[in-house]
Amino acid sequence: MVKSQTQRLAAFLSELKGPHGIKSRQDQEAFFERAKRVRTKDYIFPLDIHQPNFSTAYATTMAGWFFILTGASVYFEDLGAMQFPRIAVTFPSFVPSSPFDAGADKFDAVPAGLVFGREGVPGLHFEEQKNLFYPLGDAFNIKAESYLDNYVADARGYLLLTGVEIDWK
Amino acid sequence: MSAISEGIKQKVLDMKEAQRYEKRYDFTRSVVAKKDEAGTLSIPMTTEGPFYMLGYNIMFTKNSSKTTAGGTTINAPFTKLRFRAESDNCAMSNDYVPVELIATPGAEDSSRYGMREFNHLFGKGDRLMIDFDHREPDALAGETYSLEDEKIDIVFTGYLYPDFGNV
Numbered sequence A: 001m002v003k004s005q006t007q008r009l010a011a012f013l014s015e016l017k018g019p020h021g022i023k024s025r026q027d028q029e030a031f032f033e034r035a036k037r038v039r040t041k042d043y044i045f046p047l048d049i050h051q052p053n054f055s056t057a058y059a060t061t062m063a064g065w066f067f068i069l070t071g072a073s074v075y076f077e078d079l080g081a082m083q084f085p086r087i088a089v090t091f092p093s094f095v096p097s098s099p100f101d102a103g104a105d106k107f108d109a110v111p112a113g114l115v116f117g118r119e120g121v122p123g124l125h126f127e128e129q130k131n132l133f134y135p136l137g138d139a140f141n142i143k144a145e146s147y148l149d150n151y152v153a154d155a156r157g158y159l160l161l162t163g164v165e166i167d168w169k
Numbered sequence B: 001m002s003a004i005s006e007g008i009k010q011k012v013l014d015m016k017e018a019q020r021y022e023k024r025y026d027f028t029r030s031v032v033a034k035k036d037e038a039g040t041l042s043i044p045m046t047t048e049g050p051f052y053m054l055g056y057n058i059m060f061t062k063n064s065s066k067t068t069a070g071g072t073t074i075n076a077p078f079t080k081l082r083f084r085a086e087s088d089n090c091a092m093s094n095d096y097v098p099v100e101l102i103a104t105p106g107a108e109d110s111s112r113y114g115m116r117e118f119n120h121l122f123g124k125g126d127r128l129m130i131d132f133d134h135r136e137p138d139a140l141a142g143e144t145y146s147l148e149d150e151k152i153d154i155v156f157t158g159y160l161y162p163d164f165g166n167v
Helices: A005-015 A025-037 B003-018
Strands: A038-046 A054-060 A065-076 A085-090 A134-137 A141-148 A157-167 B023-033 B037-044 B051-060 B065-067 B073-075 B080-085 B116-122 B127-134 B144-146 B150-160
Touching: A005 B003, A025 A038, A025 A157, A025 B116, A038 A054, A038 A141, A054 A157, A065 A085, A085 A157, A141 A157, B023 B037, B023 B051, B023 B127, B080 B116, B127 B150
Parallel strands: none
Antiparallel strands: A038 A157, A038 B116, A054 A141, A065 A134, A065 A157, A085 A141, B023 B150, B037 B127, B051 B116, B051 B150, B065 B073, B065 B144, B080 B127
């Protein structure tokens, strides 16, 4: 049965709902207020690896904004065919667990190719991993480490942690 | 006229007159990152209403190159970006992010599939600030670099709220 113009319009309008639909001004103001206070944020960690084949970088989340870690990406330049980076992320002095494990030994850190792997080495460029959920807090220290198996030369890498920050004011 | 038709008419009038609706909007800009330069581009957003960014896509060229310690020459973009809104002056990343890390997975000059999800609200008449850094990186041992201008195309995708006013 061919729908009439009125029926098609009615179907279209019925799909306009939630934040995507016709709302009262009060509702839209509430939506914008929430949008102002909840936003995405990236934290970038440069991981230049020199001798003795590991690198450490720190960042502090924004003061006054609660940060929830929800995703991560990593990529390395300059990798040889048999070089495999390992990634560890920890939260010094607060949360005992971590998204990418860092044990007592550097080889406890997760192999980047297994966690993020899509293309493998060399020249890693990984898809974003989105199955993280770590409610941290504000002004929160994050420590990122990387180790390189089979070090033969310096390597440049980056770890990008992505999350949502929320203004509590 | 039936009650249904009256309801539809009222909704359409509400959309037209009160402008309380939203529409999809692609906000696009091309940037040429000049070699050995760093700076900030200030780009006016639409004055039609607030823009709620849901994400972005980035394409870039790889005219620059580097020669590794092993003597292999490969193309690399070197460009780093940081976005922020002028109104809140809050950067969307704590530092410059290499364009490769937030842009098209895959080969140079390829189109991106999907969208990098990233939520940020821009008020009506706000300005998008793009900080870029296209200078030679600190050299790794044995590496040399050759920088050229790079063209970067960005599409910011989201919802536009016409005539809502300044949020």
